[in-house]
Amino acid sequence: MTRTSRTTARPASEAGRAVARTTTLIKGENGAGTVRKTVLPGGLRVITESVPTVRSVTLGIWAHVGSRDETPALGGATHYLEHLLFKGTERRSALEISAALDAVGGEMNAFTSKEFTCYYARVLDADLPLAVDVLSDMLTSSVIDPAEVESERGVILEEIAMTEDDAGDCVHDLFAHTMFGDTPLGRPVLGTVDTVNALTRDQVTRFYKKHYDPTRLVVAAAGNLDHAQVVKRVRAAFERAGALARTQGEQPVGPRSGSRSLRGGGRVDFVDRATEQAHVVLGMPGVSRHDERRWPLAVLSTALGGGMSSRLFQEIREKRGLAYSTYAYTSGYADCGLFGVYAGCRPGQVSDVLKICRDELDQVARDGLTDEELRRAIGQLSGSTVLGLEDTGALMHRLGKSELCWGEQMSVDGMLAKIDAVTPDDVREVAREVLSRRPSLSVIGQLTDRQAARLDETVA
Template sequence: MTSRSSRTTARTSSEARAVARTQTLLRGRDGVGTVRRTTLPGGLRVVTETLPSVRSATFGIWAHVGSRDETPTLNGATHYLEHLLFKGTAKRSALDISAALDAVGGEMNAFTAKEYTCYYARVLDTDLPLAIDVVCDMLTGSTIEPEDVEAERGVILEEIAMTEDDPGDCVHDLFAHTMLGDSPVGRPVLGTVDTVNALSRDQIARFYKRHYDPTRLVVAAAGNVDHARVVRQVRSVFEKAGALGRTDAEPTGPRTGSRAVRAAGRVEVLGRKTEQAHVILGMPGLARTDDRRWAMGVLNTALGGGMSSRLFQEVREKRGLAYSVYSYTSSFADCGLFGVYAGCRPNQVHDVLKICRAELDQVAEAGLTDDEIGRAIGQLSGATVLGLEDTGALMNRIGKSELCWGEQMSVDDMLARIAAVTPDEVRALAHDILGQRPSLSVIGPLKDKQAARLHDTVA
């Protein structure tokens, strides 16, 4: 038998756990740029960044689910669900949802990635309560009606067709497949025509119930916002929807693990009747949490991140072989990719690839000059600050940071980490990353002999 005092102690402990926990993560100057986090009973996190000088606010909800959480038969379900949450709730029709934000001049949208999904609205600061109510209602109360599933299926198939018609976009999906194969990270976010056609309403509804738990959500707001008021409004909507669940539930932590990418020397060619050939030459990169990511940013910027970069100068400025040429990185929780993209005339593919491979090999062996590294640090620092000059970018930063890293870093700290990168660190990383045998993805109207010669590029 449980004693009365024991029951009282247990109830008191439960009530203590049910209290919202608030922390100041970053202290701004005179309240500007202060970042706070409140964890509500049920495991829902609310993070805000306050900028009293602006007249707008961006509100978003980040879900800890992306296309890598899908089985092969569910490929495309995360993105499908993203569309369906705009189709109506018990309180609002699809028209009600869009009309509510249109009536106040707001903007609302969403995006799905391989490891997360985000729904957001940008409004005048006075209309933030409306944005909170609408977006939270969408996340907690979607009805996923069968007729909406069928109607939206056609929309998504059109989106897939639109991507297929843009080889400059499609080649990135091909490169992910070349490097990662038929794995959850290697499959396309949109799914395929076959998988989207096969998805049922019940499958999507189960996926929604399983992954849109409050412990897997992060609410983020930035702009002229009051943290306590945002928390109260969010909590009210979630509680009315019965969506907070167990009061002692804890938030889901960042993804962890280690995935080795072994794709050396692979070549994939997709024949298309296009005016240009679209190529990506690349190799394994760094995971999102790798401490060398700051040096990777500098290396990527110097190699192909701007008009003064090695690749831009060699391929476009000196030889005029391509209009668009750049390098980029894709980082996930457990692995990463580094790629060099170029779009060129089909008869110049081999010349472009030869130059790109030569530059990668040279930088791997000899490194970048001190001047190139210094210029890249300046460029990356400026881009970091300029990219955070609107409330949408700030909301993205704090929301993604909470979801993917579980912590916040101030802009000053970010700039300090970039400035602290040394030439020796960049050269060592260049040797490790660029010294690997590359793989290659190509979309374009290449003839058989041209395609056969592509293997020489990755030999």
């Protein structure tokens, strides 16, 4: 595939209508893999990828808002709103919203992260007009019914309780707090029992009106589709709701930027909880998603804990049998990032597991990876990147996230070229910079007083 920058102005189909701007971002072969983007006059972006060999389409509407946009008093509002947009519009009840997609065998869901929210539906290609109509109606015309606000509050409190019951999931929220403290990035996406109980309908409604105008939305679709038809239907749906008229002439909101300093290393957060396993995350500041060092850091993370042949998996599980699950990961935000190592083990093995993790991180910070580890990690990362984009849902996710987070699209070949270009020196440099930082630690489990007291030794 090759990049192009050809831009065409589509003539208005009706007299007096403002003209949309359409650009071909990636030129595919025989139409397959072609990525096009249209910016409508109200600042709404529509971006599609053509996959003519399938019979389905995944459509997503991405909102440029996440939990990091919340004040302390609004903790959990983004996620609360995500639930409420399924609960009825001026044209449809909650049952009619769900029944519309069920009737054609479609799937519909949503998710909230720290920096964006996505609502999506997967349908047969013939049912794409229905998906456009339903999702657009939800995002532009929610009534946020007072009764639904109260009933859904109970659902969200149950979701918080469910998350807290899963210590392997909860430890990552704890690690975010360890690294970011009481800041928007350090607070849980779901909010807390106290903040969710305190949220009012008026607060959520104001949050909705502030963050869901067309300049802050991206419509992304991938599958067997025609770009012009998708744009036509999206435009009609948003114009029907009067949404584009409110932002006529405005430009889309650009990607997030800024510079954030994380808390210093050496911090330990321990939650004493009666669990069969202790769950630990050892980590330090990483790099932002705009940093070109994210490519060698991804290779490094893969070599350390990205598969069965990785160092941590071999040392902790295969050679010593100390844990069933262990892995390394990176999280990149607009202005900062995290690098972490996770393991779940018996409480009595925590010290041994953490010592192995610390020893391996120190060794790689000092010596880098071997040539064989580098080759294997690049191959694994390249393969997983391609295989992860084999369905329309993954393609839609890449389109929407790329537009919101970077304001541009990179072809699969472009991503593979970035990964393949990583050199031993690149990895050594990022390993020396990231892994040499003093780590912090988060632990959830039932430890003895002596075991808990030894946690500080890990980050000394």
